[in-house]
Amino acid sequence: DQQVKQNSPSLSVQEGRISILNCDYTNSMFDYFLWYKKYPAEGPTFLISISSIKDKNEDGRFTVFLNKSAKHLSLHIVPSQPGDSAVYFCAARFTGANNLFFGTGTRLTVIP
């Protein structure tokens, strides 16, 4: 049973525009959420995270929004750059646990 879902397998965005990647989860006990970026044949790279006590966290071009009532989070990248083209995974974690539950990923393509 997939507890973390990314319903869009792919997304294409023009360079300079905003990329919005979405993620939904089913378990309200998740309290920490992370976004990872992954290139082919490489391990995921940590991008940004957010605790359930917040609804927004920003780091440079990356902003993560959390809507707990909707069990939804999103990653905004602005402005998008061709180097952002990769697969993005969202992940969630329970309080006191280390293991992560991953979504299936969204492949972002930024068109120059």
Added chain:
Amino acid sequence: GAVVSQHPSWVICKSGTSVKIECRSLDFQATTMFWYRQFPKQSLMLMATSNEGSKATYEQGVEKDKFLINHASLTLSTLTVTSAHPEDSSFYICSASSEETQYFGPGTRLLVL
């Protein structure tokens, strides 16, 4: 951020041989490391949680006698794929926890002929 390394990055072996993959946290100590497997176009699948000084915890459906995990120190965990078969061919990724974040190694591509 914290750095995690994996070795080797590529392995090609014959069916029936055993393959050992090392995962190291380079600039931090990790009491917990994780081993994942990724099939093409699929998400990361957690195989097991490796705890320093104790037995690993395996996810349902993962054979512990097939995938031997040893977490001998706070910076090293090893995954041994015993008697590898072609269906074990996959991309294996480890991660290590530092504070609230997991940091991933670059992965190991295993091809069993």
